[in-house]
Amino acid sequence: QQPVQSPQAVILREGEDAVINCSSSKALYSVHWYRQKHGEAPVFLMILLKGGEQKGHDKISASFNEKKQQSSLYLTASQLSYSGTYFCGTESNSGYALNFGKGTSLLVTP
């Protein structure tokens, strides 16, 4: 079942912060975050496994609340290169396929 992402779109000025949310109606084993630039393939950002661990690299981090079946992606001090569409993919059990949300379009302007 497809997870629900919000917001659908966001426009930021360079340096501003953003939060993208992902929620599922099913119990989750893991949540994956991907970013897709226009005309390109989605690229892996990070994975969060059961346990609620918050992960991050550079100025992008994410959290996973397995009880609420929700994950959030945090982008701080956004850069122009952050523009793209962000997808969360959810896995209900190890070895299953990822179901992706419809994506959140992020545009960072100068």
Place this chain on the structure above:
Amino acid sequence: DAGVIQSPRHEVTEMGQEVTLRCKPISGHDYLFWYRQTMMRGLELLIYFNNNVPIDDSGMPEDRFSAKMPNASFSTLKIQPSEPRDSAVYFCASKGRGRLSGANVLTFGAGSRLTVL
């Protein structure tokens, strides 16, 4: 590592014609997935394989779609006959242990953009 390789990158065909999309996964990855991306539906899972065996094909739209994985390094997605509503970008992805995360993550191919006239 060349990544996941898909061909063709672009295909324009007429309604009723057969379309075959090809995919070479990353060596050593034992899962292979076919996704379809459209503006309306986003990324939809069509079918996936584990060790060359189809595990779940419930996302395949109808009998016009078929997928095979004859060996660990090759898979095809076939549409016969094609219809205009099949126009989309078709992604192949394989799953294996990520270099940085150490967990099993998807690596996507560049996609095949299909236009059916």
